[in-house]
Amino acid sequence: MIHTSDWSEPFSHFPKVTTVHDLVFKRYPSTVDPLIRSTQTNRLANLVKGTTHLVADSQSTKDDLMKIYGIPASRITVIYPGIEPQFKPADQTAIARVQAKYHLPKEYYLTVGTEEPRKNLSRLIEAIKTLPIPLVATGNYGWGQAVPQDKLIKTGFVAELDLPALYSGARAFVYPSLYEGFGFPVLEAMACGTPVVTSNISSLPEVGGTAAVLVEPQSVEAIRTGIKTAEEGHIELIQAGIKQARKFTWEKTAQAMMEVYEKISHQH
Incomplete structure (x- = not known):
């Protein structure tokens, strides 16, 4: 075979x-x-x-x-x-080390992935504009038009060992992708105890289940509202996300x- x-x-x-x-x-x-x-x-x-x-x-x-x-x-x-075992909530020492290494503020929203049109970064940046916390985006440029830089902090490549602390330190992980066959970052963020906002299409509802805030990715306002919802249900989403990640x-x-x-x- x-x-x-x-x-x-x-x-x-x-x-x-x-x-x-x-x-x-x-x-x-x-x-x-x-x-x-x-x-x-x-x-x-x-x-x-x-x-x-x-x-x-x-x-x-x-x-x-x-x-x-x-x-x-x-x-x-x-x-x-499945999900790799290193994805779990990081302690404050690890979070502080990673924030210092990548010159990050203490409070930030996070998105992860190569910069390309499918990741919907332009709409996410537009949604963040009126919110008080900046967006941190990891990953290198892939292809497509350059995205606006307003309230955006780009780290470039992040070592895999640093990802759990990067997830753990974020107020929310926001992933309004237009299409994913599975969506590993959603699972990784949940396993690290980070509230997740993601798209209500393709495989992402399967991965996030009821533990994620699901939004219409084509709507800037829906993404913005989803982030606010994640802030309001912060504790409940953390607990539900960790439980959901254990299924994989x-x-x-x-x-x-x-x-x-x-x-x-x-x-x-």
Whole structure:
């Protein structure tokens, strides 16, 4: 049996399993670099015809595969990824160290990810303008038009070891992405005890559940209102988020994957 996740599996007569993380290049093509969009479109179209079974990171991605490619539900299994154990609430010493290292204020909202159109950073910055706390954005520039710099603090690349303290120190984590196949940052922020505001579309409601404030990502006012709601329910969201994050473990992922392998082995 062959299992790949980069959509470039070799020719073989053995059963093939393919993991599909997202279909952003189909759902929101204007937010994907044209060269990447073309490559992914060709690869997945060929792969779908020959793979035995597909694994999707979320029900949202499974639904996209069924709708766009006409794949029957029986050929797709949803298996959620897990979260790394280092993502947990950091102590005040660690938070202060990271804030000093990246020259951050004591109070800030946080967003994480490569700067690209899909991440919806421009609307988030617009939403922050009338709020008293600035936005900290991590990650390097990807592609697309430069975003406004008002009330924005850009850290550039942040070491993975610093992320838990960066999450833990934020008043809220705000992630109004236009599309995600899973949305790891939402889970990471919750695990670190940070209230989360995220989009009400794609996979993000699956990840956040009732522990996140869900907003319409195309609306600046909805994002702003969501941040205010997170401030008002700060304590409740922290507790609910930590509980929600505990549902996603790599042990569960591995067990579900083994069940897929066993099922396919018995069929072949």
